[in-house]
Amino acid sequence: xxxxxxxxxxxxxxxxxxxxxxxxxxxxxxxxxxxxxxNTEYASxxxxxxxxxxxxxxxxxxxxxxDEHNELxxxxxxxxNFGHDTRLFSDVDMQLYYAFRAPRVTALAxxxxxxxxxxxxxxxxxxxxxxxYHNRISGVLARYENHSRGDxxxxxxxxxxxxRDFDTRESFSIMSSGCMDAKWLYxxxxxxxxxxxxDYNPSTRDGVVDNLLLMPYLGYRCKxxxxxxxxxxxxxxxxxxxxxxxxxxxxxxxxxSGAEIYVAVEWCDIRLSNRYYVGRGVIFPYYDRYGADLYxxxxxxxxxxKIYESLELSYSRRFFDDTVALEAGITVDYEGTGWGxxxxxxxxxxxxxxxxxxxxxxxxxx
Numbered sequence: 584x585x586x587x588x589x590x591x592x593x594x595x596x597x598x599x600x601x602x603x604x605x606x607x608x609x610x611x612x613x614x615x616x617x618x619x620x621x622n623t624e625y626a627s628x629x630x631x632x633x634x635x636x637x638x639x640x641x642x643x644x645x646x647x648x649x650d651e652h653n654e655l656x657x658x659x660x661x662x663x664n665f666g667h668d669t670r671l672f673s674d675v676d677m678q679l680y681y682a683f684r685a686p687r688v689t690a691l692a693x694x695x696x697x698x699x700x701x702x703x704x705x706x707x708x709x710x711x712x713x714x715x716y717h718n719r720i721s722g723v724l725a726r727y728e729n730h731s732r733g734d735x736x737x738x739x740x741x742x743x744x745x746x747r748d749f750d751t752r753e754s755f756s757i758m759s760s761g762c763m764d765a766k767w768l769y770x771x772x773x774x775x776x777x778x779x780x781x782d783y784n785p786s787t788r789d790g791v792v793d794n795l796l797l798m799p800y801l802g803y804r805c806k807x808x809x810x811x812x813x814x815x816x817x818x819x820x821x822x823x824x825x826x827x828x829x830x831x832x833x834x835x836x837x838x839x840s841g842a843e844i845y846v847a848v849e850w851c852d853i854r855l856s857n858r859y860y861v862g863r864g865v866i867f868p869y870y871d872r873y874g875a876d877l878y879x880x881x882x883x884x885x886x887x888x889k890i891y892e893s894l895e896l897s898y899s900r901r902f903f904d905d906t907v908a909l910e911a912g913i914t915v916d917y918e919g920t921g922w923g924x925x926x927x928x929x930x931x932x933x934x935x936x937x938x939x940x941x942x943x944x945x946x947x948x949x
Contacts, residue, residue: 607650608648609648609649610645610646611644611645611936612645612936613643613644613933613934614641614642614643614644614932615640615641615642615644615696615933616639616641616642616931617640617715617718617929617930617931617932618639618929619636619637619711619715619927619928619929620635620637620926621635621711621712621715621926622634622927623635623923623925624925625916626923627920627921628921630871630885630887631883631918631923633923636664637664637665638664638667638715639662639663639665640660640662640663641661642661642678642696643658643661644656644678645657645658652683653682653683654684655682656678656679656695657677657679658677658678659675659676659678660676660677662675662716676719677694678694678696679693680693680694682695687727687728687730689724689728690725690726691723691724691725692722692723692724693721694719694720694721695720696718696720697718699724700720700724700758701760702738702759702760702761702762703758703775704773705773705821706880706881707796707798707843707880707884708773708798709880710881711927713875713879713880717879720740721742721743721744722740722741722743722755723740724738724740725738725739726738726739732764732765733764733765733769734762734769736761737759737760737761738758738759738761741755741756741757741758742755742758743755747780752779752780752876753778753779753781754777754778755777756776756777756778758773758775759772759773759775760772760773767804767805768802768803769803769804770799770800770802772798772800773796773797773798774795774796774797774798775794775796776793776795777793778791778792778793778794779792779794779873779876779877780792781831790829790832790833790834791829791830792827792830792873793830794825795827796824798821798823799821800819800822802817802820803816803817804818812850812851813850814850815847815848816847816848816849817846817848817849818844818846819846820843820844820845821843821844821845822840822841822842822843823843823862824838824840825838825839825840825866826838827839827868827869829869829872832872837864837868838864839863839865839866840863840864840866841860841862841864842860842861843859843860845857852898852899852900853896853898854896854897855895856897857892857893857894857895858892858893858895860890860891862889862890864889865885865889866884866885866889867884867885870882871885883916883918886918886920887919888918888920889919890918890919891916891918892917893914893915893916895912895913895914896914897910898912899911905933906932906934907930908929908930908931908932908933909929909930910927910929910930911927911928912927913926913927914926
């Protein structure tokens with residue numbers, strides 16, 4: 584671990600000290616920290632397992648920023664699952680990325696935090712536990728934001744999650760989302776195209792799977808009352824259309840679809856919400872065959888009853904100049920065969936420190 588940290592420092596020092604002169608450089612230091620407790624109790628449901636996830640992740644980061652809009656960052660993801668004491672860390676991963684940030688345009692390339700993505704926030708695409716354990720995107724992201732129209736934006740990303748070899752299947756996702764904010768009304772879409780291919784092992788009979796999900800939505804939100812005691816309402820209608828094909832096992836397209844209504848009331852950082860989903864066909868038809876390797880969303884969407892309802896009570900607040908965030912909640916879930924509960928608690932810390940050191944000469948031309 585010390586060798587890895589020394590290597591990262593050396594890379595950043597070379598980047599800062601070598602190469603061509605850059606004006607207004609800044610050394611950028613920071614760290615992200617997340618602790619997640621996620622407990623599910625689904626014993627009465629058919630085909631859905633219960634369990635508890637409890638762990639912490641620390642991501643120290645180091646890099647250089649220049650010319651106001653550019654940054655080059657290196658970070659180390661240090662994950663520890665509580666109770667997993669057979670080694671120092673349960674998992675260690677890298678982040679390496681370039682970012683361009685302007686008032687309207689954001690672009691990233693490399694391996695960067697999943698939190699950089701604004702879209703695909705529905706648990707149909709990514710479950711809470713998946714976001715914690717797969718917190719990185721390996722690829723590219725580009726986003727355009729129009730702040731003159733509220734919270735309007737359009738975004739594109741590609742995540743390459745599996746390089747094909749003898750033990751690993753090739754997999755990647757192409758994702759896009761957009762939202763148009765028109766005062767009280769808003770509408771937009773979320774889209775993902777997943778490709779889950781074969782490995783080099785000739786004995787493997789798993790097929791190549793194409794998985795497309797499109798979710799257009801229309802919503803209405805408003806605020807009532809004084810700013811210190813305002814009540815916020817959110818009503819959203821969502822339609823889900825899917826196209827999926829297992830080329831080896833079936834080689835025919837399936838097109839399950841569904842609709843979901845989401846209603847939420849929030850007051851003093853406390854939110855009460857309910858979502859009700861009903862489908863025409865199972866939206867995750869190959870879940871029994873591939874499970875979470877193919878579908879990253881909430882497992883309850885795989886219900887063969889084609890129904891999912893979730894009543895949620897949650898608390899969310901940020902402290903200390905938005906550097907610390909606390910989220911906690913409980914859901915009562917139903918997927919057509921039984922009732923279950925889910926409780927979670929997440930504490931996040933986001934620190935970013937900048938140290939300006941001015942212009943650096945080009946040592947290669949000395």
